[in-house]
Every structure is written in structure tokens, then in C-alpha cells.
Amino acid sequence: MLIPQVAPPFPLAWGFSTKLDTPAKLPPVRLSQVHGCGIVAVEDAVQEGDGIWTIQPSVRIGVRVADCVPILMAGLVNETPWIAALHAGWRGAAAGIFRKGIELYLSQGGDLASLIWAFGPAIQKCHFEVGLEVIEVARQDPAWHEDLMALGLRGKPHLDLHGLLRAQALHLGLNPANEGSVALCTVCQENLLWSYRRGDRTERQWGWIEIESKDEMG
Numbered sequence: 534m535l536i537p538q539v540a541p542p543f544p545l546a547w548g549f550s551t552k553l554d555t556p557a558k559l560p561p562v563r564l565s566q567v568h569g570c571g572i573v574a575v576e577d578a579v580q581e582g583d584g585i586w587t588i589q590p591s592v593r594i595g596v597r598v599a600d601c602v603p604i605l606m607a608g609l610v611n612e613t614p615w616i617a618a619l620h621a622g623w624r625g626a627a628a629g630i631f632r633k634g635i636e637l638y639l640s641q642g643g644d645l646a647s648l649i650w651a652f653g654p655a656i657q658k659c660h661f662e663v664g665l666e667v668i669e670v671a672r673q674d675p676a677w678h679e680d681l682m683a684l685g686l687r688g689k690p691h692l693d694l695h696g697l698l699r700a701q702a703l704h705l706g707l708n709p710a711n712e713g714s715v716a717l718c719t720v721c722q723e724n725l726l727w728s729y730r731r732g733d734r735t736e737r738q739w740g741w742i743e744i745e746s747k748d749e750m751g
């Protein structure tokens with residue numbers, strides 16, 4: 534398990550699973566992910582969406598990815614712990630799922646200063662070759678800057694997904710010191726991580742998060 538590198542504002546369990554983790558620690562599947570921007574409140578039933586949030590302690594929520602970015606968020610809403618997990622490929626990132634997650638948190642009374650977040654392992658700029666049409670979509674984002682793209686060895690553009698999401702966060706006023714991302718590349722780390730682009734068609738890793746109850750804390 535890879536753990537985000539930032540101190541949480543309340544007792545929190547969270548992490549990014551790898552090939553080495555046992556399924557026992559992972560959340561139940563509650564999302565049918567569709568590369569959209571829907572963010573739903575946790576329910577036991579499976580819901581269509583690419584983000585899930587809760588204020589319930591001891592409920593482990595998460596998203597499944599294999600190149601897309603798992604985003605974990607934690608903050609205080611009226612002194613109450615609030616968490617979310619989002620799934621962001623280039624479509625979701627460009628369509629603003631992280632912005633929507635932050636706006637959802639703020640709309641519920643969330644405190645911007647206490648909000649921490651972490652992007653998990655994903656296909657990084659080293660391997661994320663895309664078509665120019667993807668860059669054109671990403672360029673529409675108000676936080677876009679040209680350093681988020683670089684030309685690869687084959688002369689095709691590579692996109693920095695973590696960088697695009699980070700630019701959006703800073704554009705919305707999040708504190709850069711509150712980021713605890715794990716910037717491993719799923720394609721590079723064959724022994725550790727699943728990668729759809731490298732050929733893993735069914736296996737996924739999780740980004741998951743859980744508010745620890747006071748009972749568990751003793």
C-alpha cells in the first residue's frame with residue numbers, strides 16, 4: 534500500500550493499493566465508473582459515477598484505476614470529517630471532475646484551508662502519449678499551461694495528467710502544502726502496478742479512504 538504524504542486534519546486511513554496488496558483491505562465496489570464527472574454520496578448499492586463521498590466513519594470508499602488518476606480528498610465540513618475519492622482519466626480531468634469535487638465540498642460548507650488531497654499512481658507524462666485532439670480538449674481548461682504537454686520521442690504529445698489536476702487545484706485556491714500525491718507511473722512500475730495501456734485489461738488498483746471512528750482510535 535502506498536500512503537499519501539501529507540498529514541490529515543482528522544484520523545484517517547487511506548492509501549493506493551498495488552499488485553502486492555491483499556483484497557481484504559480494499560473497499561467493496563460501489564461505483565460503476567464511466568469516465569464522467571458524476572460524484573455520488575455513498576450507498577451500499579452500486580451507483581454509476583466517477584466520484585464518491587461520505588461523512589460516515591468506518592466506511593471505506595474508493596475508485597479503481599489502471600492508468601487513470603485516483604484522487605483522494607479529506608477536509609472538515611463544519612468541524613465534521615468529510616472524504617471523497619475520484620476517478621480522473623483525461624476525459625474526467627478535462628471535464629473538471631476534480632473541480633466538481635472541490636466545489637461539492639465547498640458547497641456543503643467545507644473549509645478550504647483544511648482540505649488535503651493526493652493523486653495516486655497513474656500513467657505519467659513519461660508514457661502518456663495522446664492525440665492532439667486530447668491536448669486541444671485539455672487546453673480549454675482555464676488552468677492550462679503549455680508545460681503540461683511535451684513532445685515525446687515519436688514526435689507525439691505527452692500529457693501531464695497529475696500536472697493538469699494540480700493546476701486546477703491551485704486555480705481554485707487550494708494550498709500546495711496540502712498535497713500528498715504519489716507520483717509513480719503505472720506503465721514504468723510493472724512489478725508494482727497495473728496498467729491498461731501496458732496490457733492489463735481487467736486488474737485494477739484502488740485509491741481508497743476511510744474516516745477512522747473514535748472507537749477505533751481508542
Ligand SMILES: [Zn+2]
Pocket residue numbers: 657658659660718719720721
Ligand atoms: Zn512512465
